[in-house]
Amino acid sequence: MIPLMKSLGLGLCHRRQSVFKVRINKQMCTLVQYQSSYIQKIRLIQSLKDNNNVPNEILQKARFALFFNFKPLVAEKQGGGYCIPWKRFNDISKLLRGLQLVLLTTDSCTANNTVNTPDEVSFAINIPSDKTLENEELTVFATEMRKAMFIMSQRDTDALVQGYGLLKWHSVNSCCPNCGTKTNSDVVGSKRKCEACTQVNYPKMAPIVITLVTDEDRCLVIRQPTFPRGMFSALAGFCEIGETLEMSTRREVAEEVGLIVQHIQYHQSQHWPFPNSGLMLGCYATIKPDTAHKISLDENELEDAKWLSRDEVKYILQSNTRSEPGKPSIWFPPSSAIAHHLIKNWAFDSKADASS
Ligand SMILES: [Zn+2]
Structure with a gap:
């Protein structure tokens, strides 16, 4: 710890140091303490899993x-x-x-x-x-x-x-997917082991792509029939075995709205627990220029799709409410959903798309 603190300038404060430097040193001390406790915590968690025991x-x-x-x-x-x-x-x-x-x-x-x-x-x-x-x-x-x-x-x-x-x-998952015999969890619930064939099974989650398709100064929002009234969101679908993130994104956009995307940029992710655990991988994707008018909706999956300008998206975000008389007829998912952040980030940051 001490050599690391010295290398980061965290030695004893000299009287001539300015108040500003003292503040920086305190912040860095906090950061070093946090990093140290984080590593201790992660290693403790791993040891509880490995030893199948909680002292x-x-x-x-x-x-x-x-x-x-x-x-x-x-x-x-x-x-x-x-x-x-x-x-x-x-x-x-x-x-x-x-x-x-x-x-x-x-x-x-x-x-x-x-x-x-x-x-x-x-x-x-x-x-x-x-x-x-x-x-x-x-x-x-x-x-x-x-x-x-x-x-x-x-x-x-x-x-x-x-x-x-x-x-x-x-x-x-109380039964083994390999032979159907009863399985038992380890003490901390990190895996289950079959009593007969001894196969160990770990919790699984499915990767899901969620993509905000953009066309220069517009983005494409879609509506599934099951969405609450007035809600539009980004395109989403499960990745299939064998696909990369980019392949899944291209396929989902082509399937659901009939467009070809050319640039795909990963942005952020979110764990999504419904109906079962999924990892939502948020991306931006731009379509080929001058093809935005060629939307062909998969009506089994979607009810509507709209191109919205940045100004329209900003207005909808700032109205910050569901559809009501006198309010916009469109609203976006709330801030607990990754779609909200994909849309908001694009609207307020002109560099936030796949072409940048
Ligand atoms: Zn088994």
């Missing part, structure tokens, strides 16, 4: 997010908003008997993590609907996972989405 001292310090019949328990925060009502081992030790435990890792990956220390890990459990909640748990409430994603902070959403995905995976 008692780790269990006593751990915190637990609860689901009730796959609905996360959430609590109102003082001053507004909602959060995970984390429980300690002693609060829920009776509940834990016989329930699947899953180890959460997303909270280790958050920068400026001041919530938990390197040896404090997080778990999630699902309480089946035939178990009665104790009085204390009734002060919080179970809500639909989709709703929780709209009302929680990003950090809490990340933890809940991971817990939900892992708990759901365990609930439908």
